[in-house]
Amino acid sequence: MQELQALSPYAYGLYLLIILGGSLAAALCKNLIRAMAGLITAMLGAAGMYMMLNAPFVAMMQVLIYVGAVSVLIFFAIMLTKTPAGDSPELGSSSKIAAGLVVGVMPFVFLVSACLNYFKQQVETPPDIPVDQLGQDLLTRYALGFELISVVLFVAMAGAVILGFERRRSQ
Amino acid sequence: MNSLFLFQLASLVMLACGLLGLTTRRDLIGMLISVELLLNGAGLSIVAAAQLTNADASLGQLAALLIMGLAAAEATLVLAIVLVVGKRFKTTDADKISELGG
Incomplete structure (x- = not known):
C-alpha cells in the first residue's frame, strides 16, 4: 500500500500528460482522423483519472461508452461526409486562432485561480462506492x-x- | 496544492482545449470532437468534486454516467444532422453553410 501511494504522483503526471497531449491534438490537428486519435487518447487519460479517484465503474463506462461507442460514431460521420482523406478545411485565419487562444486561455486562468482560492478538499482518500x-x-x-x-x-x-x-x- | 485542485486542473485542461478547438475549427465534425472534449472535462470535474468533498459520492458518479448518456445522444443527433447538411450543401464547412431555407 505504501509503495502504491508513493507511486501515485507519477501516475497522476503520466495521466495529465496523456490528457494534455491528446486534447491538444484533438483541438489543433488538421487531419480529422488524427484529431479523433487525440480525442481517444484524452478519453483514456480521463479513464485513468477516474481510476485514481477510486471510481472504477465510471472508468469502465468511460472506456465502453466514449472510447467504444462515441468515437466509432464520429468515425462514421467522418467517413460518410467524404471529407477528402479526412482533411478538414483550413484551420482559419490567424485572427481566428488568436480569438481561440483568448477564449481557451481566459476561462482556464480564471477557473484555476478560483479552484486554488475557494475549493477546499474535505476528504483525504476518496470513498469506496x-x-x-x-x-x-x-x-x-x-x-x-x-x-x-x-x-x-x-x-x-x-x-x-x-x-x-x-x-x-x-x- | 491539494489533490482536488490537481484533478480539477486536469479537467480544466480539457475545457481549455475544447474551447480552443470549438472556436478555431471550421468544419462541423471538428466542432463535434471539441464538444466531446468539453463533456469529458465536465464529467471528470464532477467526479473529482464529489469524491474528494463531503458531497454524496454516489451522486457524483451517477452524474458522470448521465453526462456520458447525454454525450452519446448528442453525438447520434449531430451525426444525423451532419449527414443531412453534407448531403444538401456538399460541404461541412461551417463558414460556407449560411443559407436558410424551408
Missing part, C-alpha cells in the same frame, strides 16, 4: 434522472432515424 449501491441509488433516489436520460436517448435516436429518412426521400 460499490456498484450495487450505485444501482440501488439509480432505481430509488435518482430514478427521475434515470428515466429522463432514457427519454432523451430515445428521442435522440428517433430523431436521427427520422433525419435519415428525410435524406433518402430528397434523393
Whole structure:
C-alpha cells in the first residue's frame, strides 16, 4: 500500500500528460482522423483519472461508452461526409486562432485561480462506492434522472432515424 | 496544492482545449470532437468534486454516467444532422453553410 501511494504522483503526471497531449491534438490537428486519435487518447487519460479517484465503474463506462461507442460514431460521420482523406478545411485565419487562444486561455486562468482560492478538499482518500449501491441509488433516489436520460436517448435516436429518412426521400 | 485542485486542473485542461478547438475549427465534425472534449472535462470535474468533498459520492458518479448518456445522444443527433447538411450543401464547412431555407 505504501509503495502504491508513493507511486501515485507519477501516475497522476503520466495521466495529465496523456490528457494534455491528446486534447491538444484533438483541438489543433488538421487531419480529422488524427484529431479523433487525440480525442481517444484524452478519453483514456480521463479513464485513468477516474481510476485514481477510486471510481472504477465510471472508468469502465468511460472506456465502453466514449472510447467504444462515441468515437466509432464520429468515425462514421467522418467517413460518410467524404471529407477528402479526412482533411478538414483550413484551420482559419490567424485572427481566428488568436480569438481561440483568448477564449481557451481566459476561462482556464480564471477557473484555476478560483479552484486554488475557494475549493477546499474535505476528504483525504476518496470513498469506496460499490456498484450495487450505485444501482440501488439509480432505481430509488435518482430514478427521475434515470428515466429522463432514457427519454432523451430515445428521442435522440428517433430523431436521427427520422433525419435519415428525410435524406433518402430528397434523393 | 491539494489533490482536488490537481484533478480539477486536469479537467480544466480539457475545457481549455475544447474551447480552443470549438472556436478555431471550421468544419462541423471538428466542432463535434471539441464538444466531446468539453463533456469529458465536465464529467471528470464532477467526479473529482464529489469524491474528494463531503458531497454524496454516489451522486457524483451517477452524474458522470448521465453526462456520458447525454454525450452519446448528442453525438447520434449531430451525426444525423451532419449527414443531412453534407448531403444538401456538399460541404461541412461551417463558414460556407449560411443559407436558410424551408
